[in-house]
Amino acid sequence: MGRHGWDSGVRRWRLTALLGIGVAALALVLTLSTLRDNGTSTTGTTKDGAKPHGTPVVPRDKPGPELGWGFTHTANSADEGKAASVDRAEKLLAAQPLPQIQHIMGWGADNPEPVPGHYDFDAMDRRMDFIRATGGTPVITLCCSPDWMKGGKAGVNNTDWDEIEKPPVRAHYKDFAGLAATVAKRYPDVRHFVVWNEFKGFWNSDKGRWDYEGYTELYNLVYDALKKVNKDIMVGGPYLVMDSLDPRQKEGASTEVKGPWGSADQRVLDAFRYWNENKKGADFVVVDGSSYTVDDELLPDEFQATEKLTAVSRWVREQTDDLPLWWAEYYVEPGDANDAREDWEESHRVAVHASGLIAMAKGGASTGFYWNPQNKGAKCAGCLWRSTELGDGGSGLPMLELISRFHKEFGPGTTYETVDIAADDVPNVRVIADDKAVLVVNTLDRPISAKVDGRRFDMRGHEVKWLKRR
Incomplete structure (x- = not known):
């Protein structure tokens, strides 16, 4: 997500750039030219970059478009660091395998094609190997784009990470689709691909709206390219940010998707409808967004604000004839930088996020990915x-x-059940259940005695409690 930072394994390029001044820079240009003429790669992969990497592990259950609940790898993840700590994290995640997203450029991955036809998948290979080692279901987000596809310069030293959010120019849409196909061939065990990220760069300033025509054209080319690689590959979009406005705001506010939490941005809904009506196809539909408004307001409060995730989910499902719905990102606390997150106690954070997961599931979402804000510090x-x-x-x-735990109890195929809640507890708790488990969240910052599913029990302030069905 752009406003949460892209970051990357960018150090390699910047260091090389410093060392490449003067004569070394000229030598690099000549070397790249020779490599390209000889049809070889700048990083040891095949010219088309399609050589399958590693030992693909196809899950025995061949997961469909509903994956359950997982997370996205960001700039700093568990594939690098102290050997013992990496091993510890690998075993931790392997104990309860989760679906995991990795982007092809940025968020821990280098420029995948710095020169047309020459590839660098080293960083991404390492991430994919880590996902495989944990037994997680890998998902690839096809973002972002090499510089030469968006009007910049080709070359390993020319990656401008400040321009990461620019999409390919229209003349290179087919080249990007070709890169998507190369990625799919390189990682044949990956069956789920998301096209682009948050409509990055697809804003039409002249018209004051999203360039949904451009995005949909790119999406359709990528969709066709992936299906040619393997018809069983599952493709989804449009990964729009479902922004909401203050409920008092009228300009640009939707009259069909609204609540005490605010109103959806009509420009986003218009973009979604265009994609939905003009897409070649989709195996699942992808959105992202926050419970708070574009002005960082949690209305009426942080727990009730999560009801937006339910309302948006239901609207999307209605528009798409109930295609499986993914939330590629979801946020429930304004200011997602780490310094702002520290304003909340962890128990408070977990309680609000649990409410967000409940809200998405109640709206019909079957898959959601937590944007892991991993940094290198102790806190x-x-x-x-x-x-x-x-x-x-x-x-x-x-x-x-x-x-x-949410993925384990409420994974793909879950049928949710109604739960009895004492009348005086209804305003204070959030509850979801299937035939085996009940999740209860205390939305108050003080202890309560709650009666849920016929049982009375005490809860600490902002406690998240799991119960077994009797």
């Missing part, structure tokens, strides 16, 4: 595990416990 508010850069890193944190 990382909202992180899933302690940084593997630390000697004692790799151990699980409360957010991972929540997501892992």
